[in-house]
Amino acid sequence: MTELKPGQGGRSRIPLRISHRLWGYYWERLQKNRLSLVGLGFIGFLVLTGIFGPLLVQDPQKTDFNILNLPPLGFSIQESIYDIKTNEITTTMIEGRPEHPLGTDSKGRDMLAMLVSGARISLLVGLLATGIAIFLGTFLGVLSAFLGGWVDNALMRFTDIMMTFPFFLLLVLIVFIFGPSLAIIVLVIGLTGWTGAARLIRSEALSLRTRDFITASKALGASDTRVIFNHLIPNVSSLIIVMASLSIPGVIMAEASLSFIGLGDPMSTSWGTILNTGQHSLDSAWWVAVEPGIMLFLTVLSFNFFGDGLRDAFDPKASV
Amino acid sequence: MRSYIIKRLLYSVIIAWGILTITFILLRVGPTSPVDRYILNIAAKGQDVESVRQAIEARYGLDKPIIEQYLLYMGNLLQGKWGWSFSASQPVMELIGSHWIYSFQLILLATIFAIILGVGLGILSAVNQNTKIDYATSIFSFIGISIPGFWLGLMLILVFAVYLGVFKTFYDTSYPIWSLENLRQLIMPVLALGTGELAGYVRYTRSAMLDNLRKEFVTTARAKGLSERTVIGKHVLRNAVLPLVTIIMFDLGSIVFGGAYLTEIVFGIPGLGQVSFNAIFANDYAVVIAVTLIGTFMVLFINLATDLIYTYLDPRIRYD
Amino acid sequence: MKTWFYTRRGIVKAVNGVDFDLRQGECLCLVGESGCGKSVTALSLLRLFDSPPGKIVSGKVMFAGIDLANCPVEQVRRVRGKEIAMVFQNAQSALNPVFTIGDQIMEQINAHGRYNRADARKKARLLLEEMNIPQAENALNMYPHQMSGGMKQRAMIAMGLSCDPSILIADEPTTAVDVTIRAQIMFILQELKTRRNMSIIFITHDLSLVREIGDRAAVIYGGRVVEIAPVETILTDPAHPYTRGLIACLPDISTNLKRLPSIPGNTPNPIDLPEGCTFHPRCRDVMDVCRSTEPALVNIAGVHKVACHLYDNAGAFIA
Numbered sequence: 001m002t003e004l005k006p007g008q009g010g011r012s013r014i015p016l017r018i019s020h021r022l023w024g025y026y027w028e029r030l031q032k033n034r035l036s037l038v039g040l041g042f043i044g045f046l047v048l049t050g051i052f053g054p055l056l057v058q059d060p061q062k063t064d065f066n067i068l069n070l071p072p073l074g075f076s077i078q079e080s081i082y083d084i085k086t087n088e089i090t091t092t093m094i095e096g097r098p099e100h101p102l103g104t105d106s107k108g109r110d111m112l113a114m115l116v117s118g119a120r121i122s123l124l125v126g127l128l129a130t131g132i133a134i135f136l137g138t139f140l141g142v143l144s145a146f147l148g149g150w151v152d153n154a155l156m157r158f159t160d161i162m163m164t165f166p167f168f169l170l171l172v173l174i175v176f177i178f179g180p181s182l183a184i185i186v187l188v189i190g191l192t193g194w195t196g197a198a199r200l201i202r203s204e205a206l207s208l209r210t211r212d213f214i215t216a217s218k219a220l221g222a223s224d225t226r227v228i229f230n231h232l233i234p235n236v237s238s239l240i241i242v243m244a245s246l247s248i249p250g251v252i253m254a255e256a257s258l259s260f261i262g263l264g265d266p267m268s269t270s271w272g273t274i275l276n277t278g279q280h281s282l283d284s285a286w287w288v289a290v291e292p293g294i295m296l297f298l299t300v301l302s303f304n305f306f307g308d309g310l311r312d313a314f315d316p317k318a319s320v
Numbered sequence: 321m322r323s324y325i326i327k328r329l330l331y332s333v334i335i336a337w338g339i340l341t342i343t344f345i346l347l348r349v350g351p352t353s354p355v356d357r358y359i360l361n362i363a364a365k366g367q368d369v370e371s372v373r374q375a376i377e378a379r380y381g382l383d384k385p386i387i388e389q390y391l392l393y394m395g396n397l398l399q400g401k402w403g404w405s406f407s408a409s410q411p412v413m414e415l416i417g418s419h420w421i422y423s424f425q426l427i428l429l430a431t432i433f434a435i436i437l438g439v440g441l442g443i444l445s446a447v448n449q450n451t452k453i454d455y456a457t458s459i460f461s462f463i464g465i466s467i468p469g470f471w472l473g474l475m476l477i478l479v480f481a482v483y484l485g486v487f488k489t490f491y492d493t494s495y496p497i498w499s500l501e502n503l504r505q506l507i508m509p510v511l512a513l514g515t516g517e518l519a520g521y522v523r524y525t526r527s528a529m530l531d532n533l534r535k536e537f538v539t540t541a542r543a544k545g546l547s548e549r550t551v552i553g554k555h556v557l558r559n560a561v562l563p564l565v566t567i568i569m570f571d572l573g574s575i576v577f578g579g580a581y582l583t584e585i586v587f588g589i590p591g592l593g594q595v596s597f598n599a600i601f602a603n604d605y606a607v608v609i610a611v612t613l614i615g616t617f618m619v620l621f622i623n624l625a626t627d628l629i630y631t632y633l634d635p636r637i638r639y640d
Numbered sequence: 641m642k643t644w645f646y647t648r649r650g651i652v653k654a655v656n657g658v659d660f661d662l663r664q665g666e667c668l669c670l671v672g673e674s675g676c677g678k679s680v681t682a683l684s685l686l687r688l689f690d691s692p693p694g695k696i697v698s699g700k701v702m703f704a705g706i707d708l709a710n711c712p713v714e715q716v717r718r719v720r721g722k723e724i725a726m727v728f729q730n731a732q733s734a735l736n737p738v739f740t741i742g743d744q745i746m747e748q749i750n751a752h753g754r755y756n757r758a759d760a761r762k763k764a765r766l767l768l769e770e771m772n773i774p775q776a777e778n779a780l781n782m783y784p785h786q787m788s789g790g791m792k793q794r795a796m797i798a799m800g801l802s803c804d805p806s807i808l809i810a811d812e813p814t815t816a817v818d819v820t821i822r823a824q825i826m827f828i829l830q831e832l833k834t835r836r837n838m839s840i841i842f843i844t845h846d847l848s849l850v851r852e853i854g855d856r857a858a859v860i861y862g863g864r865v866v867e868i869a870p871v872e873t874i875l876t877d878p879a880h881p882y883t884r885g886l887i888a889c890l891p892d893i894s895t896n897l898k899r900l901p902s903i904p905g906n907t908p909n910p911i912d913l914p915e916g917c918t919f920h921p922r923c924r925d926v927m928d929v930c931r932s933t934e935p936a937l938v939n940i941a942g943v944h945k946v947a948c949h950l951y952d953n954a955g956a957f958i959a
Contacts, residue, residue: 157338161338166616167574168578169615172581172600173347253468278474282478282489293474305462541736543686544751545719634737636737
């Protein structure tokens with residue numbers, strides 16, 4: 001008779017991380033949703049831009065007051081200059097220049113360089129803050145479900161309070177109090193955004209806990225930790241992935257909103273901070289407000305497309 | 321039923337208390353105190369800074385231990401004393417009383433706009449499932465969900481105010497609140513705030529309608545010889561509305577201090593969003609706490625209202 | 641008549657040749673296993689299936705000079721509920737959960753005639769009383785979830801009768817209820833037939849119910865009528881091998897069998913119906929011709945028709 005090691009017998013589902021066939025199956029289903037592939041493509045482009053882009057463009061914070069409000073290549077604007085000596089108004093056409101293909105802002109900063117930097121910031125904040133939120137949510141959700149009793153009660157009441165808190169006001173408040181830096185922004189969004197995940201994981205864990213394969217592995221002497229890491233987490237992994245991909249756009253939007261109202265990290269250029277500048281030069285340089293907005297929009301759209309496709313791919317009931 | 325409402329109200333009070341406490345602590349642990357800012361002005365006038373500081377701290381009880389301050393503050397709140405706004409030099413309640421209507425009006429109009437169009441398009445999309453109308457609506461709703469509301473606001477200003485001159489670039493507070501002129505200048509803010517909500521409602525309505533269109537009672541309704549309009553508009557919609565109510569109400573709670581906040585800032589509408597924004601930057605504690613509390617109460621009230629509306633709409637649910 | 645569903649997995653030939661006629665005051669039973677197409681047949685009569693994907697590809701439904709299968713939808717709508725009413729299998733899900741029973745009955749009354757509220761309400765109450773529902777006035781204000789299964793099913797029948805239709809289609813009205821309620825419902829249906837001289841199309845898989853209420857029975861297999869005859873004939877002298885199989889499967893308390901007999905095999909997949917006679921893969925008397933040619937419905941004895949190669953075109957038994 002072979003010796004049975006604890007926990008080995010009860011594994012009913014292969015964890016996603018080692019099952020190549022399952023990955024292949026989900027990938028196949030995802031591929032049927034063309035929009036989600038387009039989204040994935042754009043996200044890939046953004047990631048590459050965020051990693052390598054800054055090496056290729058100039059310093060996004062470099063100002064040059066000789067080239068203020070330069071329009072993008074192919075566009076031109078009229079600029080009227082009032083001359084004090086001659087008392088005349090001269091109108092000149094300003095054309096876009098190839099060295100600043102997307103134009104410059106009111107301080108002469110290169111738009112392309114700023115947008116590239118913004119891509120890096122958005123992705124960084126989006127991934128890190130979502131990571132923190134999902135990790136916390138999963139941890140607290142599982143904890144709540146497994147410990148039960150007063151721990152569960154206290155955690156869930158705390159979740160209620162956090163969910164009722166006027167979310168954006170809380171963000172603004174904390175970022176203002178602790179000072180606007182990238183680290184604070186990431187931490188705050190991460191530390192306040194875990195509630196939905198916690199609830200979902202908790203209810204999922206509660207229903208899984210009563211399933212036969214968990215009982216079986218417990219009967220074989222598996223510890224709670226082992227049950228959680230070998231059975232529970234793998235079983236909710238698809239849920240976690242979908243949740244993460246669908247909450248990234250919200251996080252990116254939150255960071256952009258904070259930067260837009262002037263609570264962005266002054267040491268880095270994000271799309272929100274560019275929009276903040278652009279808001280004040282709508283009549284003289286429209287592109288400063290248009291370009292980062294388009295990037296923000298496309299990014300959020302891509303994550304929404306991709307997340308939607310993922311959800312359908314992981315949902316056994318959805319026909320793809 | 322009554323005991324249920326009482327229970328819910330008690331729970332709401334507990335949640336509000338939790339939020340109050342968190343806000344209070346956040347404000348007190350922050351690196352700057354409101355007195356510092358006030359004192360900067362005094363110092364400029366050449367008065368003795370330290371004695372003024374002590375006088376102020378004694379006057380507002382800021383020299384006492386934090387627990388005592390907290391109890392004092394709670395005691396005042398229970399007596400209806402909401403405190404004094406440093407920055408606006410008037411009682412907090414007066415400040416809020418003169419500004420809440422702007423937020424209320426904006427949110428009300430945007431919500432009505434979003435519900436009517438969103439539900440309408442959702443029904444259209446569901447009834448014409450898998451047709452061009454359906455696909456076009458889907459794409460539109462994806463775009464609407466992904467477009468940042470504040471950026472949409474900027475773009476509307478750019479196109480309709482700066483270039484076309486249809487609207488003014490700033491919000492004119494001289495009009496009476498419900499006058500046509502005021503409603504006209506709210507068109508852009510309502511679009512900016514409502515589009516995201518609208519897009520969400522399209523998706524939820526569509527899926528709720530599709531869920532119910534497949535139900536057997538729809539066949540029964542048709543077999544009774546009812547017109548298609550009655551079948552869809554009465555039998556299906558009435559059931560689809562149930563999940564929609566939850567989503568719409570939840571959304572309402574989240575835009576109170578999310579989208580509405582940013583929209584007010586973009587368009588310069590002097591609502592509670594602006595007020596709390598200014599208060600946060602001015603370290604005006606009393607206002608921040610009051611606005612946070614009001615926001616919380618709104619959310620709690622909306623949650624309770626949702627439950628009550630639900631019992632009215634769904635005869636199967638009774639809270640006893 | 642043929643009703644096909646054009647799905648992504650292929651064409652579902654749910655109804656693939658069903659022909660029958662119905663006389664005034666007669667109860668015709670449509671008998672068959674689940675998935676044989678009897679419910680879709682009923683839905684097709686009033687064009688109630690989902691379209692798309694469903695489509696009546698050929699055939700007619702003649703009622704009072706109108707071809708319901710091909711006329712404008714608006715015309716069918718006027719017949720639905722008014723002339724031909726339908727009672728569904730599962731009253732639990734067939735009634736709208738958010739409206740009261742009274743509202744749902746009155747809605748139908750008002751869909752086909754002009755009544756003021758009080759009259760419509762009175763009519764609805766009388767209908768519920770006719771269905772032996774206690775405290776009918778009270779029941780009008782009840783929501784479906786407040787009623788028992790039997791009450792719901794009877795309310796459903798009351799609703800079907802609210803416009804005095806000449807035909808009632810009952811789609812397995814007793815499957816979802818327990819035995820005592822089944823007896824009540826069968827009693828009500830029988831009463832309707834005699835008292836109102838109504839025609840009933842009764843859909844079931846239960847031959848004992850056929851014996852109870854049916855005048856004639858049509859046996860459906862693989863979306864086709866394979867045999868149609870008076871109930872007595874079907875039960876005592878079945879001609880089609882499938883019908884014979886069904887009858888043989890009827891439990892008989894006088895014999896003491898250890899195991900109930902069954903017909904081997906499964907109902908055919910309507911996407912991929914067998915060629916020739918759809919029953920040939922399960923048929924004991926299968927011949928070469930059955931595998932290639934679809935048998936036509938032929939008259940074998942007056943009102944007894946059967947679609948089987950065991951009988952020639954003149955209806956004589958060959959084998």
